[in-house]
Amino acid sequence: VTRIIIDTDPGVDDAAAIWLALASPEIELLGVTTVAGNVPLEATYANACRIVGLSGRADVPVMAGARGPLLRDQVFGKYAAIGAFPKALVPDSGMTSSDENAVAFIARTARGAAREGRPVTICAIGPLTNVAMALRLHPEVAQGIERIVVMGGAFRALGHRTPWAEFNVYADPHAAQIVLGSGVPITMFPLDVTLQALFTATHIEELREQGGAPGCALARLLTEFDRSDPEKYGRPGGPLHDPMTIAWLVAPELFSGRRAAVGVQVGGSTSGHTYADFNDSQARTTVMTDVNEPGYIALVVDRIAALGAA
Ligand code: BDR
Numbered sequence: 531v532t533r534i535i536i537d538t539d540p541g542v543d544d545a546a547a548i549w550l551a552l553a554s555p556e557i558e559l560l561g562v563t564t565v566a567g568n569v570p571l572e573a574t575y576a577n578a579c580r581i582v583g584l585s586g587r588a589d590v591p592v593m594a595g596a597r598g599p600l601l602r603d604q605v606f607g608k609y610a611a612i613g614a615f616p617k618a619l620v621p622d623s624g625m626t627s628s629d630e631n632a633v634a635f636i637a638r639t640a641r642g643a644a645r646e647g648r649p650v651t652i653c654a655i656g657p658l659t660n661v662a663m664a665l666r667l668h669p670e671v672a673q674g675i676e677r678i679v680v681m682g683g684a685f686r687a688l689g690h691r692t693p694w695a696e697f698n699v700y701a702d703p704h705a706a707q708i709v710l711g712s713g714v715p716i717t718m719f720p721l722d723v724t725l726q727a728l729f730t731a732t733h734i735e736e737l738r739e740q741g742g743a744p745g746c747a748l749a750r751l752l753t754e755f756d757r758s759d760p761e762k763y764g765r766p767g768g769p770l771h772d773p774m775t776i777a778w779l780v781a782p783e784l785f786s787g788r789r790a791a792v793g794v795q796v797g798g799s800t801s802g803h804t805y806a807d808f809n810d811s812q813a814r815t816t817v818m819t820d821v822n823e824p825g826y827i828a829l830v831v832d833r834i835a836a837l838g839a840a
């Protein structure tokens with residue numbers, strides 16, 4: 531069993547990642563730490579509480595962390611104005627959660643993991659502010675982190691947020707630089723691989739028909755916040771970026787990647803751009819390059835549909 535912390539800014543695809551983790555016996559979710567990103571911190575925290583609460587897992591703590599990026603001006607996602615998910619889409623289970631700060635939780639958990647000799651994995655699926663702060667404030671926590679699995683960056687693919695940059699790196703490039711330079715082994719899922727798998731109306735129907743409460747909520751979210759863009763993606767359907775980090779821990783055979791030294795452009799008109807040297811065999815970062823699309827989609831849909839289903 532892989533013990534993980536999910537650091538997140540929910541976010542529709544973040545919700546799918548959290549539900550996939552909760553639906554996977556291969557994974558023990560130690561806590562969910564939230565960061566400002568797609569929406570402001572209050573909303574990512576409220577959403578994370580509701581996502582976890584809807585799966586009936588009040589034992590999994592949710593913590594709020596950084597309210598904004600380390601240095602740059604704050605940017606939010608496309609649906610920032612909506613704030614937290616409408617309750618008609620993701621009902622509020624009334625779950626109250628921990629008031630420990632996210633950065634303190636990451637540090638405390640990693641320190642404990644180092645002491646026990648059972649390092650934890652961090653799945654970072656929002657801007658990297660919390661993870662960078664934990665590593666900067668408490669460098670010794672690196673010893674308790676087995677690996678950081680990051681959804682972020684874009685190499686050959688066009689960036690989403692700007693032609694140059696993917697959102698999570700764009701929103702806090704300094705934090706991304708700190709995490710990538712930390713020496714902790716990193717597996718990175720850039721847009722190049724996440725855009726290879728598109729979820730269509732058929733998959734949404736499957737979630738709705740067979741789903742327990744989380745599957746039905748995900749179907750409502752995917753319908754309300756339509757992610758498809760045939761012009762951009764060349765075919766019907768929309769991506770779910772963040773669950774790839776979890777799917778890789780559960781079924782690594784669905785993916786392939788290559789070691790690379792990764793850098794981040796910080797500042798200027800191309801801020802947030804990531805670049806990779808695939809010839810550096812000493813590199814500690816693995817950049818994922820390919821996914822088995824049907825295998826990935828089936829894993830996400832089947833497991834989330836089964837979560838809490840009768
Ligand atoms: C990333 O940005 C966010 O909008 C998504 O949740 C994902 O983490 C994709 O660029």
Ligand code: CA
Pocket residue numbers: 538539540541543544567568655656772
């Ligand atoms: Ca996210």
